[in-house]
Each structure stands twice: as C-alpha cells, then as structure tokens.
Amino acid sequence: GQQLNQSPQSMFIQEGEDVSMNCTSSSIFNTWLWYKQDPGEGPVLLIALYKAGELTSNGRLTAQFGITRKDSFLNISASIPSDVGIYFCAGQLNSNYQLIWGAGTKLIIKP
Amino acid sequence: NAGVTQTPKFQVLKTGQSMTLQCAQDMNHNSMYWYRQDPGMGLRLIYYSASEGTTDKGEVPNGYNVSRLNKREFSLRLESAAPSQTSVYFCASSELVTSGDTQYFGPGTRLTVL
Numbered sequence: 001g002q003q004l005n006q007s008p009q010s011m012f013i014q015e016g017e018d019v020s021m022n023c024t025s026s027s028i029f030n031t032w033l034w035y036k037q038d039p040g041e042g043p044v045l046l047i048a049l050y051k052a053g054e055l056t057s058n059g060r061l062t063a064q065f066g067i068t069r070k071d072s073f074l075n076i077s078a079s080i081p082s083d084v085g086i087y088f089c090a091g092q093l094n095s096n097y098q099l100i101w102g103a104g105t106k107l108i109i110k111p
Numbered sequence: 112n113a114g115v116t117q118t119p120k121f122q123v124l125k126t127g128q129s130m131t132l133q134c135a136q137d138m139n140h141n142s143m144y145w146y147r148q149d150p151g152m153g154l155r156l157i158y159y160s161a162s163e164g165t166t167d168k169g170e171v172p173n174g175y176n177v178s179r180l181n182k183r184e185f186s187l188r189l190e191s192a193a194p195s196q197t198s199v200y201f202c203a204s205s206e207l208v209t210s211g212d213t214q215y216f217g218p219g220t221r222l223t224v225l
Contacts, residue, residue: 004153006153009151040218040219041216041218041219042115042201042203042216042217042218042219043154043201043216044216045213045214045215048213088153088154090153090154097161097208097209098156098159098169098170099154099156099214100153101153101154101155102153103151103152103153104153
C-alpha cells in the first residue's frame with residue numbers, strides 16, 4: 001500500500017528549542033494534514049494544507065505543503081512542555097479519500 | 112458535545128472470541144471511520160462509511176466487519192479474534208469524506224487478544 005516516510009522517529013529536545021519534522025512520499029497528495037496525539041487520546045488536527053507551496057501557521061506551529069506535492073514539513077518554535085506527544089503527518093490522495101499516515105515523530109522534552 | 116465516543120476503553124479477549132466495538136458521534140457528521148494503530152506505525156484504515164447506509168473497505172479489512180447502525184453510530188465487529196488483532200482501535204468522523212475534510216477522533220479502544 002501507499003506509505004509516508006516520516007522523520008525523525010523521535011526527538012529529544014530542550015525546552016525553548018525549535019523543532020522540525022517532515023514527511024515524504026513517492027505519491028502526489030492533494031492534501032497534507034498534521035495531527036498530534038497525546039498519551040491515551042486520539043489524534044487531534046493541528047494544521048491542514050490544501051495547495052502546493054502553501055505555508056500555514058497555528059500559533060507556534062508552521063507547516064508547509066511541498067512544491068512537488070510529495071512532501072510536507074512541520075516546525076514548532078520555542079518548544080514548551082505541553083508540546084510533548086506524537087506528531088503524525090497524513091496525506092490524502094486525489095484518487096480516493098483515504099488518509100495515508102506516517103509512523104509518527106515522538107517529541108520528548110529533556111528535563 | 113461529547114464529540115466521538117468509543118466503548119469499551121479496554122478489552123482483553125481470548126483467541127477465537129468475538130466482540131463488537133461501539134462508536135458514536137454527536138456532530139451530525141456524514142462520514143465515519145475505523146482505524147487501527149500499532150506500535151511504530153501510522154494509523155491504518157479498516158473500514159469507512161461515507162454516509163448512512165454505505166460502508167467500504169479500507170487498507171486492512173480482513174477479519175473485521177462493520178455496521179453503520181444510523182447516522183450517529185458505527186460499530187466494528189471481530190468475529191473470531193486473533194493475536195494479530197491486538198491493537199488500539201480508533202473511530203473517527205467527518206462532515207464529508209471528500210478531500211481535506213477534518214476527521215475527529217475518539218479516545219480509542221485498547222484491545223489485547225491472548
């Protein structure tokens with residue numbers, strides 16, 4: 001089946017640092033979504049991207065839809081403790097409406 | 112608004128037992144979905160229902176059946192559970208199944224099959 005490559009798999013950062021993660025695919029997507037999952041909860045949508053080249057912010061979070069439509073990245077500026085969790089990218093193909101998910105980036109803040 | 116609710120939250124089954132996972136949404140959404148989440152992997156779609164009265168297979172439908180009972184409720188049934196079905200199951204809903212629509216997730220059901 002379709003796959004998204006999400007990296008890094010995990011990140012250990014200091015509070016206050018900026019964070020960057022990305023997803024790549026061999027397929028072209030018409031939508032990129034970024035979700036966050038807290039322990040014991042379902043994923044929650046952070047940012048949705050609908051056009052190639054689109055750059056969208058949500059507070060300290062910024063995400064971009066790659067020009068080739070095969071990649072996307074998410075940046076978090078000045079990380080805080082509540083940013084810990086697992087971040088997932090998901091892409092939606094034009095041919096059907098199913099979401100294809102990355103394996104997630106686990107964000108851990110070092111004490 | 113409770114959003115998307117799932118029952119039970121935890122379940123342990125023996126191989127060969129059957130069970131039904133329940134999901135309900137109170138957002139008047141047309142589309143509902145069942146996913147499974149395994150360690151180190153992204154969510155994988157099991158089945159979805161684009162609208163009341165319709166269901167379609169997702170990426171990993173084998174071993175599962177679904178019922179869209181009404182607009183609010185979408186259940187997932189394991190007829191004969193296997194250890195490979197040990198996973199966290201998430202139900203989600205969205206206004207429409209069309210491109211880019213936001214999916215809202217329930218808290219998940221953690222299933223262990225011994």
